[in-house]
Amino acid sequence: MSPAHPSPHPVPTDADWSAPLAPGPLDATVVLPGSKSLTNRYLVLAALASDRSRLRSPLRSRDTLLMAQALRSLGVGIDDVAPEGEVAPGAVADWVVTPPEEPASLRGDVTVDCGLAGTVMRFLPAVAALADGTVRLDGDPQARVRPMGPVVDALRTLGVTIDDEDGHLPLSVAGRGRVRGGAVTLDASASSQFISALLLAGARYDEGVTVHHDGEPVPSEPHILMTVETLRDAGAIVDDSEPNTWRVEPSEINALDVSVEPDLSNAGPFVAAALVAGGTVRVPGWPQHTTQAGDLLREILDTMGADVRLDRSGLTVVGGDELVGIDIDLHDAAELTPTVAALAALASTPTWIRGVAHIRGHETDRLAALTAELSGIGSAVTETEDGLKIAPAALHGGRFRSYHDHRMATAGAILGLRVPGVLVEDIGTTGKTLPDFVGLWAGMLEGAAPGVPVR
Numbered sequence: 147m148s149p150a151h152p153s154p155h156p157v158p159t160d161a162d163w164s165a166p167l168a169p170g171p172l173d174a175t176v177v178l179p180g181s182k183s184l185t186n187r188y189l190v191l192a193a194l195a196s197d198r199s200r201l202r203s204p205l206r207s208r209d210t211l212l213m214a215q216a217l218r219s220l221g222v223g224i225d226d227v228a229p230e231g232e233v234a235p236g237a238v239a240d241w242v243v244t245p246p247e248e249p250a251s252l253r254g255d256v257t258v259d260c261g262l263a264g265t266v267m268r269f270l271p272a273v274a275a276l277a278d279g280t281v282r283l284d285g286d287p288q289a290r291v292r293p294m295g296p297v298v299d300a301l302r303t304l305g306v307t308i309d310d311e312d313g314h315l316p317l318s319v320a321g322r323g324r325v326r327g328g329a330v331t332l333d334a335s336a337s338s339q340f341i342s343a344l345l346l347a348g349a350r351y352d353e354g355v356t357v358h359h360d361g362e363p364v365p366s367e368p369h370i371l372m373t374v375e376t377l378r379d380a381g382a383i384v385d386d387s388e389p390n391t392w393r394v395e396p397s398e399i400n401a402l403d404v405s406v407e408p409d410l411s412n413a414g415p416f417v418a419a420a421l422v423a424g425g426t427v428r429v430p431g432w433p434q435h436t437t438q439a440g441d442l443l444r445e446i447l448d449t450m451g452a453d454v455r456l457d458r459s460g461l462t463v464v465g466g467d468e469l470v471g472i473d474i475d476l477h478d479a480a481e482l483t484p485t486v487a488a489l490a491a492l493a494s495t496p497t498w499i500r501g502v503a504h505i506r507g508h509e510t511d512r513l514a515a516l517t518a519e520l521s522g523i524g525s526a527v528t529e530t531e532d533g534l535k536i537a538p539a540a541l542h543g544g545r546f547r548s549y550h551d552h553r554m555a556t557a558g559a560i561l562g563l564r565v566p567g568v569l570v571e572d573i574g575t576t577g578k579t580l581p582d583f584v585g586l587w588a589g590m591l592e593g594a595a596p597g598v599p600v601r
């Protein structure tokens with residue numbers, strides 16, 4: 147899809163969602179579903195574990211349902227079970243995950259749909275290599291351009307036979323029931339998920355795995371730490387003491403009994419809304435300690451003018467008198483870029499987002515998409531080699547295209563809180579990681595104080 151903006155005066159279509167203006171300062175408590183990144187790691191580890199696992203409050207969204215479906219087709223049992231004890235508001239059924247008797251008995255001769263999920267397309271080939279037979283992977287048209295080459299080549303070095311299309315989906319993994327494993331060097335500067343994939347499955351490889359990164363700095367490092375911590379929680383022995391090198395010893399993976407934290411990156415648009423509309427947004431269950439990259443939002447919102455408080459009840463964000471710009475390297479938390487860019491377009495001082503060149507390989511080329519859509523509604527945005535510069539400007543309504551990217555769609559929702567006439571194309575794309583975004587957004591606005599002007 148070309149990022150050039152077609153018209154500043156769009157005719158609404160059925161596919162457009164008229165982003166609601168904030169009726170006044172907010173007073174909302176938003177219960178967010180579980181983390182995509184944690185849910186998909188737990189699913190993979192549970193599938194490779196030596197016994198039955200229980201995932202409490204898992205995320206059920208397109209990305210995690212695709213992961214569950216892929217694992218089911220490999221012969222893993224994943225069943226809904228009612229949560230135990232007192233049921234909290236917004237609670238979902240637990241997932242009980244029953245692995246095959248031996249990982250070597252993961253079924254082959256199946257086809258897996260990765261959708262547009264980076265976690266599925268990168269993590270699954272490393273798991274599929276343990277299956278008994280061929281596993282074919284494909285996904286949405288946009289998935290076919292997301293980088294895969296380094297993880298595919300690394301798996302080959304570790305003894306796996308893969309037939310691929312020039313480093314992209316679709317590909318076929320010739321599972322042989324076991325993988326030799328060993329040491330591999332790869333360039334993971336396009337995605338931390340290449341490393342996470344090898345580590346998550348590596349404990350089940352005969353020699354374990356030693357992964358060495360050689361190249362520009364690895365992005366989204368907290369996600370690698372998340373991988374390491376979830377592996378250690380499952381009893382794996384992981385050495386990450388040397389920079390750019392990770393070693394997972396061959397071992398069994400213990401069954402899990404885990405509660406999935408709320409998705410902090412998905413909390414982004416909601417807590418950002420407090421800065422845009424004023425008032426208060428609370429997110430219960432925000433963890434005190436976490437490996438989620440979205441935790442950086444606390445610092446970002448504080449710098450941009452909010453009052454941010456974390457205590458045992460969760461996170462409380464109160465909009466300040468002014469929304470100001472930020473100069474920030476988002477290399478470690480690149481998935482926050484669309485949310486920060488939307489806030490920046492509404493800020494009274496300039497913003498510079500740096501260090502996120504690799505998000506051109508996310509769901510869409512996010513730097514091009516944000517530049518096109520923000521400038522289409524009047525923002526003074528400049529695309530740089532590795533980020534965006536956004537200066538204050540008067541914004542106007544218009545169609546905000548989402549490019550099948552959930553975070554583009556939610557960026558449009560943030561802008562629409564203050565800019566009349568923002569039409570977000572394909573709001574349903576938010577279902578990639580967040581079921582019922584529209585309902586949650588409307589619920590957040592219900593508590594707003596009508597008649598009090600939004601700055």
Ligand SMILES: O=C(O)C1=C[C@@H](OP(=O)(O)O)[C@@H](O)[C@H](O)C1
Pocket residue numbers: 182183184264265336337338339342365366369480481
């Ligand atoms: O491992 C994960 O769960 C993720 C890693 C990151 O990917 P990149 O390293 O490609 O940015 C992040 O942006 C993505 O949303 C989720």
Ligand SMILES: C=C(OP(=O)(O)O)C(=O)O
Pocket residue numbers: 262263264265481508509553579
């Ligand atoms: C980059 C993202 O997703 P994926 O897991 O598909 O890479 C994201 O959610 O912002």
